[in-house]
Amino acid sequence: MNILEVEAVTKSFGGLRAIDDLSLTVRSGQCFGIIGANGAGKTTLLNLITGYASPNTGSIRFDGHVVTGLPPYELCRRGMGRSFQIVQPFAEMTVIDNVMTGALYSRNGRGRSLAQARTVCEQALELVGLTEQANDLAGSLTIGRQKKLELARVLATEPKLMLLDEVMGGLTRGEIEDCIATLERIKDTGATIVMIEHHVHVITRLCDHVFVLDFGRALFEGTPADVIAHPEVIQAYLGKPQETQS
Amino acid sequence: MNPPSAAAILLAVAAAIAALVIPFLGMPLLTDIDFRICALAMIAISWNMMAGAGLVSLGHSAFWGLGSYAAILSANDLGAPFVVSLVPAVVAGGLLGAGLARMTGRLRGIYFAISTLATSEGLRVLATMLPDLTGGGNGLYLDSTLFPGNAAISLAIPCGAIVAALIAWAISRSRYAFALRAMRNNEAASQMLGVAPIRFRVGIMAVAGAIASLAGAINAWHGGYLDPGVAFDLKTTIDAQIAPILGGVYTLPGPIIGAIATIAFEEFTRALFGGMVGISLLVFGLVLVAVVLVLPQGLVGLLRKTRRR
Numbered sequence: 256m257n258i259l260e261v262e263a264v265t266k267s268f269g270g271l272r273a274i275d276d277l278s279l280t281v282r283s284g285q286c287f288g289i290i291g292a293n294g295a296g297k298t299t300l301l302n303l304i305t306g307y308a309s310p311n312t313g314s315i316r317f318d319g320h321v322v323t324g325l326p327p328y329e330l331c332r333r334g335m336g337r338s339f340q341i342v343q344p345f346a347e348m349t350v351i352d353n354v355m356t357g358a359l360y361s362r363n364g365r366g367r368s369l370a371q372a373r374t375v376c377e378q379a380l381e382l383v384g385l386t387e388q389a390n391d392l393a394g395s396l397t398i399g400r401q402k403k404l405e406l407a408r409v410l411a412t413e414p415k416l417m418l419l420d421e422v423m424g425g426l427t428r429g430e431i432e433d434c435i436a437t438l439e440r441i442k443d444t445g446a447t448i449v450m451i452e453h454h455v456h457v458i459t460r461l462c463d464h465v466f467v468l469d470f471g472r473a474l475f476e477g478t479p480a481d482v483i484a485h486p487e488v489i490q491a492y493l494g495k496p497q498e499t500q501s
Numbered sequence: 502m503n504p505p506s507a508a509a510i511l512l513a514v515a516a517a518i519a520a521l522v523i524p525f526l527g528m529p530l531l532t533d534i535d536f537r538i539c540a541l542a543m544i545a546i547s548w549n550m551m552a553g554a555g556l557v558s559l560g561h562s563a564f565w566g567l568g569s570y571a572a573i574l575s576a577n578d579l580g581a582p583f584v585v586s587l588v589p590a591v592v593a594g595g596l597l598g599a600g601l602a603r604m605t606g607r608l609r610g611i612y613f614a615i616s617t618l619a620t621s622e623g624l625r626v627l628a629t630m631l632p633d634l635t636g637g638g639n640g641l642y643l644d645s646t647l648f649p650g651n652a653a654i655s656l657a658i659p660c661g662a663i664v665a666a667l668i669a670w671a672i673s674r675s676r677y678a679f680a681l682r683a684m685r686n687n688e689a690a691s692q693m694l695g696v697a698p699i700r701f702r703v704g705i706m707a708v709a710g711a712i713a714s715l716a717g718a719i720n721a722w723h724g725g726y727l728d729p730g731v732a733f734d735l736k737t738t739i740d741a742q743i744a745p746i747l748g749g750v751y752t753l754p755g756p757i758i759g760a761i762a763t764i765a766f767e768e769f770t771r772a773l774f775g776g777m778v779g780i781s782l783l784v785f786g787l788v789l790v791a792v793v794l795v796l797p798q799g800l801v802g803l804l805r806k807t808r809r810r
Contacts (some may be wrong), residue, residue: 256596305693327692337693347751356683359676360695412694451601 256414257316258283258447259304264313266296266303266455266471273299275471281416286442288458288479289447290329291468292491297451300468301420304449305337306330316413332362336414338405340421346394350404351376353393354411361412379410383437386465399430406437406441410426417441423457435460455483467491509754517663524655532655536723539662540766543716544737545744545756546665547709550672551743554705555609555685555750560601560617561713561741563624564594566732568714569721570628570635574648576722583649583657587718593760594714598706606699609688618738625733626806639681642726643721653742657719665712673753681705685751713741747792758800 259281266274273296281287291297302308304315306327312337314323322330327337336357345353351373358364358372358379367375380386384405388396393404402422409417422438423431431454438461442448452458458465459479467474467482469491482488505513519764523535546560552557568590575581575589597620605616628635664780672678680701683691688698717737721727748759766788770781796803 307689314555315770326697328695328697331693331695339693340689343687343690345683345690347686348682352682356696357694359679362695364695372676408694429687 256282257281258318259449260316261304262298262314262316264303264310264315266299266308266310272471276313277468277471277473278313279466279473279476281447281449282394283415283447284445285447285464286462288452289449289468290453290455290458290465290482291474295468296471297468298420299471300398301337301418301449301451305335305418327393327457331360331412331414333417333424334362334413335414335418336361336409336412337418338409338420338422340404340424342398342401342405344393344396344401344404348393349390349391350396350407351380351389353404354379354407357408357411361414363413369430375413376407376411379407382410382440383407384433401428402430403434403437406434414446416447416449419452420449421451421453423452423454431457458466459483476494505753513666513754517659518660519664520659520662521656524652524659533566534764534768536655536658538760539742540716540720541740541763542662542757542760543640543665544713544741545760546662546669547713547716547747549740549745549750549752550705550709550712551668552745553685554681554701555688556702556706557610557614558617558620558709558741559614559738560619561731562735562737563601563617563621564597564713565717565720565737565741566621566624566628566729566734567597568594568717569727569732571714572619572718573641573643573721573727574634577641577644580585580644580647582647583653583722586722587657587715590714590718591711594717595707597714598708598710598747599703600707601710602699602702606625609740614674621733621738625729628729628732635727635729638728638730640726640731640739643725643727645725648725649722654719654723657660657672658723660718661712661719665715666753668712669756670707670753677701677704743789745799747789747799749799752799752801755799755801 257280259459261277261279264277265272266439276298289297294336299308303310306325309324314321316322317330318334354376355372357377359367380389383406385400385403385407388400395403396404406422423434426434428461442461462479464476465479465482467488474491475485475488520535520539524532544565548558548561571590571593572586576586601617605613608616629637661695680691680696683694683696684698684701692698744759744763745756746759747762748757749755766785770784774780774784
């Protein structure tokens with residue numbers, strides 16, 4: 256079953272087509288990687304899917320329904336979860352209270368008591384490894400832990416589809432290994448994940464499908480092995496080899 | 502949020518009892534101070550409630566003034582007795598809050614603040630332009646045959662303050678507190694967790710508006726006279742934020758401690774420099790600046806810090 260269908264979506268900022276007639280399909284249970292050079296339109300695409308921006312043309316279907324133009328909170332309640340590339344912690348709240356907000360207002364949150372929500376949050380913090388920091392202020396965490404908090408907040412909303420915008424950006428090597436392990440555990444629970452990622456080894460370890468974005472258009476898509484072998488992808492990332500440039 | 506300590510609960514109950522008992526002690530000066538503290542505490546709690554959701558108000562005199570007019574007009578024109586006249590005031594304040602939330606939509610920070618300021622100025626001009634209803638610039642006296650007596654009014658204000666404090670406490674213990682605090686910290690990100698900001702904005706502004714209106718209404722009965730300048734006085738707006746900032750913004754006891762400190766300090770400087778016009782205000786202003794610079798967390802922050810040591 257297709258959980259997400261983006262159909263012929265275009266988004267322009269003035270004269271710039273940040274997303275240009277783009278279509279993609281994510282199946283349930285997939286780990287779908289999106290790569291592309293800086294400015295390729297990855298975050299804009301995520302903003303369109305999660306309702307932070309509306310496409311000029313095209314439609315977006317989520318879980319069988321057209322959701323184009325719906326606000327983020329409505330999409331969250333329908334089962335979309337998203338982490339932000341630039342971390343957006345509620346700095347004056349404790350780590351657990353940050354996560355509590357997600358557990359209380361997402362799709363399963365309404366009938367939940369505070370105690371039930373707390374249990375959900377403790378599991379989410381356990382999964383990302385922030386149990387010991389539960390009562391620290393979110394603003395006092397290191398950037399690596401703030402990234403984990405982003406992930407925990409997404410998990411607490413119990414999404415059908417998780418959209419992760421560079422959760423590994425700015426992390427140290429060791430933290431990346433931790434994060435990959437965490438995402439593998441999340442994958443094992445049957446989650447559907449769309450992830451934007453710069454680290455190729457992360458993509459090859461986690462994703463079963465990779466979508467390459469270049470200037471707002473689809474450049475190529477396929478398995479991770481196909482993608483890293485594809486000459487156009489190499490070219491988009493690294494430029495042409497010198498001998499063929501003349 | 503941690504549960505309050507036994508000492509804090511005891512102190513709160515003692516303060517509530519004191520506020521209720523003072524009007525019956527037969528000491529007019531103390532009763533007057535009690536009245537002013539409770540009225541200020543109500544608008545401070547109301548202001549702090551909105552600030553806690555990221556909504557900084559520069560228009561609390563709008564709620565206060567609307568409540569004043571709603572109470573006095575329903576008394577004078579419809580013959581409503583004191584307690585009954587408070588009902589239209591609370592309703593009007595709630596509706597103004599909800600309507601303002603709807604109209605300001607997604608405005609944040611300074612843009613939201615300016616729109617609340619414009620609302621209160623707009624209402625003041627409107628009151629001046631409707632002389633048939635409000636008496637215009639000449640003002641309006643309360644029908645003295647309806648006056649319920651000083652005791653009723655002096656008792657009503659601590660009751661109002663206690664109710665306001667209990668509402669603020671109930672909200673802080675509820676699930677709504679998580680959404681409101683998330684909105685204050687980052688309204689855009691809170692939406693991805695399922696929080697619909699407009700719903701909470703309408704809700705919290707309706708409650709805050711009703712509380713500030715109720716304070717204005719009781720105060721109008723206390724004063725017995727209204728004109729647009731008195732009702733929609735900018736000083737009300739300023740007082741409503743000075744008290745919570747002095748006491749500690751975003752905290753439960755902050756607005757109440759701030760209200761007590763503000764009135765106590767006003768009395769103190771008046772007693773000290775009462776002969777010299779303006780000096781007491783100048784000193785008050787300087788102390789306020791010093792407090793904001795030295796104690797950004799207010800008096801509550803100071804108490805917490807000393808307790809931790």
